[in-house]
Each structure stands twice: as C-alpha cells, then as structure tokens.
Amino acid sequence: MNLDLFDDAAPQPARSESIGPRSVVLRGYALPAADALLQSLDEVIRQSPFRRMETPGGHLMSVALSNCGRLGWTTDRDGYRYTPVDPLSDQPWPGMPPAFAALGREAAAAAGFAGFEPDACLLNRYEPGARMSLHQDRNERDFSAPIVSVSLGMPAMFLFGGLARSDPAARVPLFHGDVVVWGGADRLRFHGVLPLKDRPHPRLGSLRLNLTLRKAG
Ligand code: SIN
Ligand code: FE2
Numbered sequence: 207m208n209l210d211l212f213d214d215a216a217p218q219p220a221r222s223e224s225i226g227p228r229s230v231v232l233r234g235y236a237l238p239a240a241d242a243l244l245q246s247l248d249e250v251i252r253q254s255p256f257r258r259m260e261t262p263g264g265h266l267m268s269v270a271l272s273n274c275g276r277l278g279w280t281t282d283r284d285g286y287r288y289t290p291v292d293p294l295s296d297q298p299w300p301g302m303p304p305a306f307a308a309l310g311r312e313a314a315a316a317a318g319f320a321g322f323e324p325d326a327c328l329l330n331r332y333e334p335g336a337r338m339s340l341h342q343d344r345n346e347r348d349f350s351a352p353i354v355s356v357s358l359g360m361p362a363m364f365l366f367g368g369l370a371r372s373d374p375a376a377r378v379p380l381f382h383g384d385v386v387v388w389g390g391a392d393r394l395r396f397h398g399v400l401p402l403k404d405r406p407h408p409r410l411g412s413l414r415l416n417l418t419l420r421k422a423g
Contacts, residue, residue, distance in 0.1 A: 222316070225366050225378055228352075228390035230317045236356050237383035239309050240409075243358065246303035247329065247415065250274045253300040254292045256331045262286065268336040269399075275302040277326040277422045279345060286345050288326065288422045302327060309385075310354045310419035317387035319352040326422035332362065332414040334404035340367055340375065340396045343420065351421035352389025358382055358417070359410035360402060367396035382407060 221233040236243065256270035259281045273279060277288040278299040292299050306327050314322035326346075330338070343353055357380040364386065367375035375396065380386065388395060399416075406412050 229388035235385040324419035328418040330416040338399040340398040354419040356417040363400040
C-alpha cells in the first residue's frame with residue numbers, strides 16, 4: 207500500500223493528520239476531556255481492574271487490559287472474543303461512561319464517520335517495555351463502524367500498516383490527548399505499538415493508557 211496517495215481524502219479540520227484514505231490522527235483532540243476521561247477511568251477500574259490476559263497461544267500479554275460498555279474484549283486459551291461479563295468478577299463490565307461515549311461520537315464525526323455509537327471500550331495500560339504486536343481489530347460483528355483510539359499519558363510509537371500483515375507499517379508518534387480514527391476501507395488495517403520507552407508523563411508518570419472505542423455488537 208502506498209501511504210503517499212491521499213489525494214482523494216476528505217478535507218480535515220486543523221490539527222488533523224491523514225494517515226490513510228479513511229484514517230486520521232486528531233492531534234490533542236481529547237485534551238479538553240482528559241480530566242473527565244481519567245476520572246471515569248478510575249471508577250471503571252475500581253470495578254474491573256486492569257489485568258494481564260493470556261493469548262490463545264499461551265503468551266501473557268505485556269499490556270494490561272480492562273473494559274467498559276455493554277461488551278468487553280477478552281482473550282484466554284480459548285480465543286479472542288467479546289463478552290457481556292467480566293471473567294474476573296462474573297459481573298457485567300462497568301457501564302460506558304458518558305464522557306467516553308461523547309468523545310467517541312464526536313471524534314468519529316470529526317473524522318467523517320457520523321452516527322458512531324460505541325458499545326464497547328477496551329482499556330489498555332502500558333508500562334515501560336509493554337508493546338502491542340501487529341493485529342487487526344476483527345472480533346466485532348460488523349466492520350461498518352470505525353475504531354476510535356484515544357492516547358493518554360506517555361508517548362508511544364503507533365504502527366499503522368496495511369490490509370495484509372506483510373504490508374509496510376508507518377510509524378506514527380502518539381501523545382497525550384491524541385485520537386486516531388480509522389474506518390471504511392481502512393477498517394481492517396493492521397496496527398500495533400512499539401515497546402514503550404520510559405518517558406514519564408507529568409500527570410500519569412510512567413504509564414500510557416489507551417481507550418479503544420468500538421461498536422462490537
Ligand atoms: C490496540 O490496538 O488495542 C491498542 C492501540 C494503542 O494502544 O494505541
Ligand atoms: Fe487494535
């Protein structure tokens with residue numbers, strides 16, 4: 207895939223960087239909401255704490271995960287899937303905080319995806335050295351809704367590849383408050399995060415948090 211051919215990309219608001227025909231980084235988009243997001247996240251985590259999950263292949267993920275919303279993404283020896291219940295507590299996942307849903311809706315609309323209503327939010331917690339290998343988000347029921355991914359805390363190097371695992375991946379630095387949105391023809395692009403360097407953030411210290419809003423069900 208040639209990442210230079212963005213000629214027919216839709217016009218974007220200021221501080222938005224096109225990284226694909228239907229993919230943008232909205233720089234600093236979540237900054238005004240960051241306090242509200244972090245407060246809601248604390249409440250979610252009190253109910254459903256971050257935990258490291260096992261992949262179907264038996265590897266312990268370096269990133270710790272939790273979820274909120276009607277459905278939550280989990281992995282264990284039996285595979286990847288969405289469940290309505292947190293396997294740690296056997297209780298439903300915490301509800302989607304209104305601040306999460308609003309940010310997801312508004313960022314999606316700003317990226318050209320009107321009408322996005324997330325029903326699932328995956329929470330990723332990275333410590334120094336944690337990484338996310340290249341993968342597609344493909345456990346959702348249909349791929350017509352975009353992915354909205356919010357970065358908080360330490361910077362990270364996001365990898366944004368193509369529709370085949372072997373396609374070259376662009377390196378996109380992501381900072382506190384940045385939001386990445388991809389959908390449409392880009393919905394199944396491979397992506398990941400390089401091992402996190404320890405560059406403590408004034409508010410969150412040696413942590414990076416990522417909120418991935420999706421329509422899963
Ligand atoms: C993910 O793909 O689940 C996480 C992406 C990120 O942490 O930026
Ligand atoms: Fe992902």
